[in-house]
Amino acid sequence: MRSCLVVDDSRVIRKVARRILEDLEFKIEEAADGMEALTACRGQMPDMVLLDWNMPVMNGLDFLKALRQEPGGDKPVVIFCTTENDLDHITQALENGANEYIMKPFDGDIIEAKLAEVGLV
Amino acid sequence: MNKDDIEYLAKIVYDRSGIVLTQEKAYLLESRLAPIARKEGFNSIDDLVSTLRGRADEKMAWQITDAMTTNETFFFRDKTPFDNLKNHVLPELKARKSAGKVRIWCAASSTGQEPYSIAMLLNEEASKYPGLSFEITGTDISNRVVEKAKSGLYSQFEVQRGLPVTSLVKYFDKVDDMWQLKPNIRSQVTFKQGNLQDDFTSLGKFDIIFCRNVLIYFDQPTKAKILERMATMMPDNGYLFLGAAETVMGLTDAFNSSREVRGVYTRQAGWTRAKAA
Ligand SMILES: C[S@@+](CC[C@H](N)C(=O)[O-])C[C@H]1O[C@@H](n2cnc3c(N)ncnc32)[C@H](O)[C@@H]1O
Numbered sequence: 584m585r586s587c588l589v590v591d592d593s594r595v596i597r598k599v600a601r602r603i604l605e606d607l608e609f610k611i612e613e614a615a616d617g618m619e620a621l622t623a624c625r626g627q628m629p630d631m632v633l634l635d636w637n638m639p640v641m642n643g644l645d646f647l648k649a650l651r652q653e654p655g656g657d658k659p660v661v662i663f664c665t666t667e668n669d670l671d672h673i674t675q676a677l678e679n680g681a682n683e684y685i686m687k688p689f690d691g692d693i694i695e696a697k698l699a700e701v702g703l704v
Numbered sequence: 705m706n707k708d709d710i711e712y713l714a715k716i717v718y719d720r721s722g723i724v725l726t727q728e729k730a731y732l733l734e735s736r737l738a739p740i741a742r743k744e745g746f747n748s749i750d751d752l753v754s755t756l757r758g759r760a761d762e763k764m765a766w767q768i769t770d771a772m773t774t775n776e777t778f779f780f781r782d783k784t785p786f787d788n789l790k791n792h793v794l795p796e797l798k799a800r801k802s803a804g805k806v807r808i809w810c811a812a813s814s815t816g817q818e819p820y821s822i823a824m825l826l827n828e829e830a831s832k833y834p835g836l837s838f839e840i841t842g843t844d845i846s847n848r849v850v851e852k853a854k855s856g857l858y859s860q861f862e863v864q865r866g867l868p869v870t871s872l873v874k875y876f877d878k879v880d881d882m883w884q885l886k887p888n889i890r891s892q893v894t895f896k897q898g899n900l901q902d903d904f905t906s907l908g909k910f911d912i913i914f915c916r917n918v919l920i921y922f923d924q925p926t927k928a929k930i931l932e933r934m935a936t937m938m939p940d941n942g943y944l945f946l947g948a949a950e951t952v953m954g955l956t957d958a959f960n961s962s963r964e965v966r967g968v969y970t971r972q973a974g975w976t977r978a979k980a981a
Contacts, residue, residue, distance in 0.1 A: 668860060670878055673869060684869040686860050693864045699783070700868045 585703065586610045586627075590620040590643065591635040591664070596687075600633055600664070603691045607704060617641030621649055628655045631703060634681075636665035636672065644679060651680045660701045664689060705734060709753045713737070713768060716756075720769045721845055722901050722926040736771040740764075770846045774921070777814040779866035780821045785916070785945050788965045790825055793943050794833065797911060800941075803835035809910040811900060811934070812918035813842030816853025816893070817862070820885055822914070823892040824875055841907060843898030853895045856885035900930050909937055917947035928955040932977055935959065940973035 587609040589600045594615075601611045612629060614620035618641040620632065632650070636643040643663060650656045660682045665672070668686040676684055683697045698704040713733055714725040725733070737749050744764070746752040756764055780786050797806060810819040819842040826838050844850050863872055863883045876883040898904055900918070913934055919927045934944065935958035944959055945968055946952070952959040952969050958977075959969035 668878075670873060673873055677870065677873065684872075685864065689864075693861070696778075696865045 584608060584610045585631065586612065586629040587631045587633060588612045588614060588620060588623055588629040588659075589633045590614045590617065590638070590646065591633075592616055592638040593635075596635070596664075600694070603694050604633070606691070607695065607698065617643060617646030617649070620646050621653075624650055624653065624656065624659070629659050631660045631662065631698075631701075633662050633664050633685075636663060636667045636676075644675065647676070647679050647681060660703060662697055662701065705730075705749060705753075709750065712753065712757065716765045717769050717772045720766065720901070721773065721899070721921075722923070723769075723772060723921045724923050725772065732772065737768060740767055740771055770848060773846050773849075775814045775846065775849050777817045777917070778862065779817045779871075781818065781866060781916070782948055783866075785914070785967055786821060786825055788968050789822070789912070789945070790829060792962075792965045793912065793968065794829060797943075798833055798836065801836075804837075806836050806838050806912070807908065807910045808838065808840045808912045809907065809914065810840070810842040811898075811904075811913060811915040813844050813849075813853060813895065814846075815849045815858075815862075816842060816856065816895065817858075817866070818842070818914060818916065819853075819893045819895075820856070820889060821866075823889045824871055826892070827875075827889065838892065840893045841910075842893055842895045843904070843907070844895075845897070845899045847897050850895050850897050853893075856890045857882045858884075901926070903933070905933060905937055907937070909939065910942065911939065912943045912945070913938065914945045916945060916950070919950045920947065924955065931956045932958050935971050935975060936977060938971045940971060940975075942971040944969040944971065 587604050589597050589611055591597050592615050597613050604611055612623055614623050616638040634643045634647065643665065647661055661680065662683040662685060663676050663681050664685040664687065666687045673684050682701050685693055685697055695704060710730045710733060717723050717725055734749060737752065741749050741752040744752065746755065808822060813819050819840045822840055842853060857879065859882060863876065872883065875886055875889050877886060915934065931952055948967065958972055958975045960972055962968045962970055
């Protein structure tokens, strides 16, 4: 079973994402900010990270930069999932090693379509 | 709505588009015609139907027909056909004709995602085909979707289905809350209103025809007629792409299914309609 770390400061969003991803047969871990997420990744690298941008403590972009420096941190597929929906943010995410990008609001169809783009379904 | 009215409306739609409204699809009539009835000032769909029965109104009949089309589509839908185009069809075509114009037709292009996906793909592949120039035509019976296709404007939801984010960044501009295909991609596709029930041979000859997810709405004789008319517009071994649930089998011998590439059919060399008759 593939693992996905869902990183979002909103419990509601984490729950929605968890439900969609569990239906797609992912095993889910959750983190409420970038720092928690980094700690989780140091414990065990997930196959994929679904990543919010704006979060307290450490935001999504800083987490991504840090993750890609970690040993094995180049492996996880990182999909941003954020309300930031302008070209600048998307470009910055891609330049820093994001694999895909979801603009909120999202639904199951979008998640599934993006997972198909990165070859995870 | 009573059975008579349903049949009456189904005939209006069938006569103009060839779309068969099966009994199960009849429920769609209510939900899709209610807004038209309201907009045209009728109290109910029943009122609309009885007025229409009393006095023929071609404009209204077309509004109803348009409302009963299913325009569902998305970028790089089903993915495989586009991989097949890239990996099999284009290289084969190049071996056959190394220079000149390649004409591609999307015969039910809806809101444009299919022809624009082809245009983006061709843009990526262009350097492999220096001698060839590509021309894409998109047609659909519904003026509403043709106009939207021409605009090249898509919602955030639409650009997130089937389109890799790298392509979004490369080929789209953000316009307020919408995303618009850049002019260089838009200018590669010409959209026109066009009914597959009519004689569409005046569109000219095509090397490749995409006719996906539209034959499913027609009955067998209509499918056969359309396919054979398309065959007359293609060179020997021209390529026909059908939707995942569609086939030429049992309809016409104008096309062969290609051995290695599923969903792609080639025009039978030397086929003529007379021979089939
Ligand atoms: C489901 S969409 C398919 C769009 C695209 N080819 C795809 O596969 O994603 C079907 C389209 O066929 C169009 N259509 C239905 N009847 C037609 C007809 N008689 N002539 C031309 N287009 C027709 C509808 O308006 C609708 O946009």
